[in-house]
Amino acid sequence: MKTYQISGLVAIAALLLVGVALVGGLAWDKWHEGAPTAKIGGPFQLVDARNGKTVTDQDFKGKWLLIYFGYTHCPDACPTALNDLSLALDKLGEKRAAMAPVFITIDPERDTADVMKDYVASFAPDIVGLTGSTEQIAQAEKEYRVYAAKHPTKDGGYDMDHSSIIYVMDPSGRFVTNFTHETDPDQMAAKLMSLAS
Numbered sequence: 001m002k003t004y005q006i007s008g009l010v011a012i013a014a015l016l017l018v019g020v021a022l023v024g025g026l027a028w029d030k031w032h033e034g035a036p037t038a039k040i041g042g043p044f045q046l047v048d049a050r051n052g053k054t055v056t057d058q059d060f061k062g063k064w065l066l067i068y069f070g071y072t073h074c075p076d077a078c079p080t081a082l083n084d085l086s087l088a089l090d091k092l093g094e095k096r097a098a099m100a101p102v103f104i105t106i107d108p109e110r111d112t113a114d115v116m117k118d119y120v121a122s123f124a125p126d127i128v129g130l131t132g133s134t135e136q137i138a139q140a141e142k143e144y145r146v147y148a149a150k151h152p153t154k155d156g157g158y159d160m161d162h163s164s165i166i167y168v169m170d171p172s173g174r175f176v177t178n179f180t181h182e183t184d185p186d187q188m189a190a191k192l193m194s195l196a197s
Helices: 002-034 077-090 093-098 113-121 134-143 185-196
Strands: 045-048 054-056 064-070 099-105 128-131 148-152 158-162 165-169 175-180
Touching (some): 064 185, 077 099, 077 185, 093 185, 099 113, 099 134, 113 128, 165 185, 175 185
Parallel strands (some): 064 099, 099 128
Antiparallel strands (some): 045 054, 148 158
């Protein structure tokens, strides 16, 4: 009789522990869902390489903004990302008109408006190249949490170490998702099609 009572108490205690664990887990999930996340994106004021005019983030409202930060002397990640983005845009058909692809330099010393204009044109006619002062670029990098730093080379020049992310912002300017320079163009196109539908 005592054995059964003890077994019963153990079973009840075990059930209570499982219940507490489940309730605790659900509470953690709900808290985590509502936990603040790092804000990505924000105001910027830069120079449009196509015409030399000042543009801000507000000029792109109403479109899906696809932003990539890089530089024209980049040997690999930047041309790969822009080429793949261009291929993805080609797959969007009429949805392409809803997209605003933008390439923002992290190397304003070398990437003048003329340099940027020629560079982005080699990938797609609708990619907008943006440059600006060192301060303007730094502000845009800060808003998008971009890592960028000079890396001196043996010949006295420099390369740029940087994060390689294509930020996808919705028509109201909110961050939705991102791609990297390693994301397949078909995957990019499929995601953008679903977002713009």
